[in-house]
Amino acid sequence: xxxxxxxxxxxxxxxxxxxxxxxxxxxxxxxxxxxxxxxxxxxxxxxxxxxxxxxxxxxxxxxxxxxxxxxxxxxxxxxxxxxxxxxxxxxxxxxxxxxxxxxxxxxxxxxxxxxxxxxxxxxxxxxxxxxxxxxxxxxxxxxxxxxxxxxxxxxxxxxxxxxxxxxxxxxxxxxxxxxxxxxxxxxxxxxxxxxxxxxxxxxxxxxxxxxxxxxxxxxxxxxxxxxxxxxxxxxxxxxxxxxxxxxxxxxxxxxxxxxxxxxxxxxxxxxxxxxxxxxxxxxxxxxxxxxxxxxxxxxxxxxxxxxxxxxxxxxxxxxxxxxxxxxxxxxxxxxxxxxxxxxxxxxxxxxxxxxxxxxxxxxxxxxxxxxxxxxxxxxxxxxxxxxxxxxxxxxxxxxxxxxxxxxxxxxxxxxxxxxxxxxxxxxxxxxxxxxxxxxxxxxxxxxxxxxxxxxxxxxxxxxxxxxxxxxxxxxxxxxxxxxxxxxxxxxxxxxxxxxxxxxxxxxxxxxxxx
Amino acid sequence: xxxxxxxxxxxxxxxxxxxxxxxxxxxxxxxxxxxxxxxxxxxxxxxxxxxxxxxxxxxxxxxxxxxxxxxxxxxxxxxxxxxxxxxxxxxxxxxxxxxxxxxxxxxxxxxxxxxxxxxxxxxxxxxxxxxxxxxxxxxxxxxxxxxxxxxxxxxxxxxxxxxxxxxxxxxxxxxxxxxxxxxxxxxxxxxxxxxxxxxxxxxxxxxxxxxxxxxxxxxxxxxxxxxxxxxxxxxxxxxxxxxxxxxxxxxxxxxxxxxxxxxxxxxxxxxxxxxxxxxxxxxxxxxxxxxxxxxxxxxx
Numbered sequence: 116x117x118x119x120x121x122x123x124x125x126x127x128x129x130x131x132x133x134x135x136x137x138x139x140x141x142x143x144x145x146x147x148x149x150x151x152x153x154x155x156x157x158x159x160x161x162x163x164x165x166x167x168x169x170x171x172x173x174x175x176x177x178x179x180x181x182x183x184x185x186x187x188x189x190x191x192x193x194x195x196x197x198x199x200x201x202x203x204x205x206x207x208x209x210x211x212x213x214x215x216x217x218x219x220x221x222x223x224x225x226x227x228x229x230x231x232x233x234x235x236x237x238x239x240x241x242x243x244x245x246x247x248x249x250x251x252x253x254x255x256x257x258x259x260x261x262x263x264x265x266x267x268x269x270x271x272x273x274x275x276x277x278x279x280x281x282x283x284x285x286x287x288x289x290x291x292x293x294x295x296x297x298x299x300x301x302x303x304x305x306x307x308x309x310x311x312x313x314x315x316x317x318x319x320x321x322x323x324x325x326x327x328x329x330x331x332x333x334x335x336x337x338x339x340x341x342x343x344x345x346x347x348x349x350x351x352x353x354x355x356x357x358x359x360x361x362x363x364x365x366x367x368x369x370x371x372x373x374x375x376x377x378x379x380x381x382x383x384x385x386x387x388x389x390x391x392x393x394x395x396x397x398x399x400x401x402x403x404x405x406x407x408x409x410x411x412x413x414x415x416x417x418x419x420x421x422x423x424x425x426x427x428x429x430x431x432x433x434x435x436x437x438x439x440x441x442x443x444x445x446x447x448x449x450x451x452x453x454x455x456x457x458x459x460x461x462x463x464x465x466x467x468x469x470x471x472x473x474x475x476x477x478x479x480x481x482x483x484x485x486x487x488x489x490x491x492x493x494x495x496x497x498x499x500x501x502x503x504x505x506x507x508x509x510x511x512x513x514x515x516x517x518x519x520x521x522x523x524x525x526x527x528x529x530x531x532x533x534x535x536x537x538x539x540x541x542x543x544x545x546x547x548x549x550x551x552x553x554x555x556x557x558x559x560x561x562x563x564x565x566x567x568x569x570x571x572x573x574x575x576x577x578x579x580x581x582x583x584x585x586x587x588x589x590x591x592x593x594x595x596x597x598x599x600x601x602x603x604x605x606x607x608x609x610x611x612x613x614x615x616x617x618x619x620x621x622x623x624x625x626x627x628x629x
Numbered sequence: 630x631x632x633x634x635x636x637x638x639x640x641x642x643x644x645x646x647x648x649x650x651x652x653x654x655x656x657x658x659x660x661x662x663x664x665x666x667x668x669x670x671x672x673x674x675x676x677x678x679x680x681x682x683x684x685x686x687x688x689x690x691x692x693x694x695x696x697x698x699x700x701x702x703x704x705x706x707x708x709x710x711x712x713x714x715x716x717x718x719x720x721x722x723x724x725x726x727x728x729x730x731x732x733x734x735x736x737x738x739x740x741x742x743x744x745x746x747x748x749x750x751x752x753x754x755x756x757x758x759x760x761x762x763x764x765x766x767x768x769x770x771x772x773x774x775x776x777x778x779x780x781x782x783x784x785x786x787x788x789x790x791x792x793x794x795x796x797x798x799x800x801x802x803x804x805x806x807x808x809x810x811x812x813x814x815x816x817x818x819x820x821x822x823x824x825x826x827x828x829x830x831x832x833x834x835x836x837x838x839x840x841x842x843x844x845x846x847x848x849x850x851x852x853x854x855x856x857x858x859x860x861x862x863x864x865x866x867x868x869x870x871x872x873x874x875x876x877x878x879x880x881x882x883x884x885x886x887x888x889x890x891x892x893x894x895x896x897x898x899x900x901x902x903x904x905x906x907x908x909x910x911x912x913x914x915x916x917x918x919x920x921x922x923x924x925x926x927x928x929x
């Protein structure tokens with residue numbers, strides 16, 4: 116069946132209830148019944164929630180073959196929880212497990228043998244980086260993987276399309292009744308935004324912590340009233356690895372040029388006025404945009420209203436110096452942000468549903484003026500790929516890309532014309548559509564920018580912008596002139612992953628590479 | 630305006646050995662790039678860098694950014710092949726390193742003339758720039774600046790020069806005052822341009838700004854660059870203020886009409902103005918235009 120982008124989604128890979136993508140806002144005003152978990156009441160005050168180890172917790176939750184477990188990725192490349200829990204599940208002889216993760220990366224390479232052994236047979240996640248992405252692209256996972264953006268995952272859970280049997284929530288601190296926080300302890304990650312929704316919708320909730328603190332552990336990201344069990348382990352992760360290479364502050368002049376060009380677009384677009392809001396996505400150039408903001412704010416004598424999503428040190432500095440009103444934090448990208456949340460006035464934790472869920476009654480992304488996002492590729496219809504690399508292998512993550520692009524008034528996608536010295540970033544067709552072109556307004560490169568023709572208002576507003584304006588086709592020609600024409604990647608017919616749009620419809624598929 | 634007199638506020642070095650740098654160095658919007666075949670390229674890579682650079686010169690559209698090449702020194706076995714390859718590729722000009730006497734320039738000039746003939750390039754189209762890096766070179770600055778019809782600009786390279794002079798770094802640049810003045814003066818006498826040395830503390834933009842202001846005030850036409858983020862900082866110093874632009878525009882427009890009435894000296898905004906100020910005023914407007922802050926009617 117073809118979706119509205121003309122992409123063929125094979126009928127045989129669609130599960131019951133799956134629909135194909137029909138437009139970014141096709142589900143606006145959709146009415147649905149929210150899902151609810153099975154809940155075991157805790158009335159007897161003498162019941163202890165603290166169990167000796169993970170296996171006890173797995174047994175206590177009644178985890179069986181074929182069930183679904185969930186995890187968050189606040190500890191990013193420093194996460195130990197996923198590997199630890201899955202190893203315990205494997206040791207108990209449980210098989211056919213589906214992992215519903217917010218993101219998986221290099222910290223989770225140990226899952227590949229479990230995929231090969233049939234312990235893990237299904238995965239849904241935003242990020243599928245490292246060896247897991249490769250294993251999926253090679254067709255090693257029994258079931259077709261699902262790639263979901265952050266908001267899309269929340270909507271899938273809330274609407275019942277995904278049911279979590281047991282949520283394992285790594286928490287830097289927890290008291291003996293289940294009040295869990297992202298702050299304190301020895302593996303601080305700042306916020307637990309992703310875990311908050313899992314705690315509300317999973318049948319069983321297990322907090323995995325390395326630091327027990329006295330009751331009540333407040334402010335709690337996860338409330339004790341949602342928690343079944345608590346397990347203390349030696350260590351849940353390594354905070355120092357939160358800032359992976361995609362989240363480090365870049366000093367690469369090409370990245371900084373891209374960031375500066377994007378900041379110039381921001382300045383000349385019509386939303387740059389007192390109280391405006393913005394978000395910068397992961398990746399060097401996007402994160403670096405914030406560094407160019409201060410002089411622009413000073414020059415115009417304005418301040419930004421709020422940022423949302425991932426928090427970084429430059430945002431904090433803007434907040435502390437009075438250039439920014441508030442940070443609505445759904446994820447901390449560096450240790451300065453981890454340290455600051457709840458302590459710096461104006462730095463607030465929000466849940467991922469509040470951040471980006473398209474099926475709630477309005478999320479923060481809908482209030483964004485600007486979002487600055489990266490891209491592996493962008494095509495002449497402004498569709499963006501942030502999932503598959505130039506070799507066709509799954510290696511990226513939509514994260515909040517899809518959600519913020521749909522929500523923001525001005526979505527700026529930043530792409531160097533050529534990647535890795537040989538790969539054109541602007542091309543006729545992207546390998547995999549993750550973010551539809553109808554939600555992308557401006558593409559910025561080192562050379563200049565192109566405005567989506569559907570945004571005639573922006574085209575007019577940017578008339579005085581000093582950057583060179585191109586058509587998207589001209590940018591494609593520049594990229595191809597620099598990199599040369601690429602050979603087409605060869606795929607088999609086997610679909611290894613479905614790419615869900617944020618409303619759950621299928622926007623594209625990833626096939627097994629030859 | 631001839632190519633010789635084009636604006637060269639920034640001349641950015643790009644290591645010719647690194648394909649990912651030379652492929653699209655124009656994106657940083659310097660006025661000129663200098664593909665470096667000399668110091669930046671390892672001895673074992675001289676041939677491959679030269680061949681790769683030939684292809685860049687031939688096939689990459691540099692979008693109006695001038696493409697210069699620093700060849701290997703005339704005391705090495707590489708410089709003649711360098712010249713053949715880059716003239717064949719169609720470079721805009723050559724920076725000769727370690728120039729000390731007119732003879733250093735003359736032999737390059739001769740080789741360039743031959744290469745232009747061999748590869749069918751227009752005679753005289755390849756410009757020359759003398760890199761001055763020694764006390765003798767500074768002493769002979771005027772000789773170097775007038776050594777060839779192709780000579781377009783002279784530049785000071787401070788690293789080697791300071792070493793030879795037994796001089797030490799000073800924040801105010803005092804150790805280079807003499808050399809800088811000698812070069813600017815020689816350039817003005819010879820009617821060529823003059824460029825300052827690179828600023829090596831690549832993260833210190835305040836220091837770069839200060840040094841650029843110094844050389845701008847001294848009369849330099851531009852500055853060599855080793856890090857792309859330095860380009861906008863230097864351009865900002867070379868961007869005239871609104872007041873300077875206003876005055877320059879008045880000088881250029883009024884001098885024309887006053888001159889036709891036989892008036893050589895007159896007053897603008899309380900300041901005495903005469904024809905000697907015309908060139909400076911035109912240069913101010915040119916800089917303002919290049920920086921995108923002047924969209925007035927005066928044609929330059």
